[in-house]
Amino acid sequence: MSQLSDLVDPAAISLQNPAATWRDVITAAGALLESTGAVDPAYTAAMIRSVEEHGPYIVIAPGFALAHARPDASVHRTAMSVLRPQAPIVFGHESNDPVTLVVALAAADPSAHQQALAALAGILADPARRAALDEAATPEQVLAVLGAERPTASAPSAAAATTATESATVDPDEPTVPSKNLLLTVCGNGLGTSLFLKNTAETVLGTWGWGSLLSVEATDTISAKGRAKEADAILTSGAIAQTLGEVGVPVEVIENFTSTAEVDAALRRLYAV
Template identity: 55%
Template sequence: MNTLSSLLDPSRIRVDAPVKDWKEAIRLAGGLLENDRIIEPAYTQAMIDMVVDKGPYIVIAPGFAFAHARPSAAVHDTAISWVRLATPVEFGHKRNDPVSVVVALAAVDDSAHTRAMAQLARIIGDKDTYSRLNEAASASEVHRILASIPGESGTPSSESTARKVEQSAVSSTHDKILTVCGNGLGTSLFLKNTLETVLERWGWARFIQVEATDTISAKGKAKEADCVLTSGEIARALGDVGIPVRVVEDFTDTREIDAALRDLYDV
């Protein structure tokens, strides 16, 4: 699988870029991919249309937006671009605005970039690393920081908590959690990676399968799952799917997801 550094060439990184609004920010991120003939302009427009149609669900962490759209004939290769804005812009997210970093993903399928997404989720979730990225003076410096993957943060659960988690997991209904976004290959993977980190810490990973999926598929798969984790915009689009749907504001925050799981499984 591709790593983050292999998908993000320094030529596709911009720092302190001036833009007037979120659409121009996505156009700039998409343009960097267009320049390398990774995508056609139609894909850049599709990334914008996703936000217009589904809301600012791509703003998955404070100050960070992850622009993407479905694989299509307009995508020729799997790659990432990175844009740090000179002045943050509003996407319309009630908690995570304003956005200062926009990363754009182009993917030819739903699997080639999964390792890179796990690395990127850890980097954005690490406050020290994210601060260094926001202070980097050049594209090459940003690339060097991104190529260095931070270790896992936090502490393992206590033995008594682990026993409670194991007992709860054994008694759960379907042993599956769905993470959901508009197309099942971008923001839902961020959330899946962070959720799996929490499950690993709890010793619960062997009990629970986590599946990243899109809005339409989630409605049919809900009967196979215990719960859904997603953004507020996607939760409203899903409506009542017959199982608990929990909104997560920061897809990289293990503490928020830890608290959601404890509530959902009564741990």
């Protein structure tokens, strides 16, 4: 099994869950983590507070939300739960509502879960595998989708590769703007949705041949405000962009954090490619 499926206990999967509001659905997803001993109730409360403070930034792709909070003493081990509500849930996201699939992430430290999130991003970016998650009838079927192998962890889709090569040739030896060789991806906690976006940005840069020229770092809103001028730009959600305000560098709003095509277009705007 993959590292991703290893993090999901079968008992932490709920299909056709009766949750009716975004608070209900995060509460239920957190309760699944609590039931397996991964977290205390305080962590579930922290996931809810994060949305109350930062808005629906956890809705990072059409129909998908990644609930999470900062690592603290209420997290006993890194784990995920998977919840599919009986009816779509409105979080208040302008373009990605309603939500039909929720994953709750509990991270014991800021780095232990990065490979698993990269794998999950790949699943969500693959229409066939995302459909398989939406249609899975049992926890075992969900785990089979999460554990299935894919060609490479960071390979772009055929459509994204076409987008990246049909436009002007990218020449890393002739940058069109002065670069600080750093991009920041930002979310409320710096360890969940921002890592999704980091993975997608790195995929695009790899397709361009810029992987060795630009570093991409995932961070939280507080750190991003302090470090913004170290970077060429910030990639983030609309809700987090409002929280950041004016930071002195371009802020590109990304609606679908798993879309290489959308991130490709944003980076082309930034670097005049």
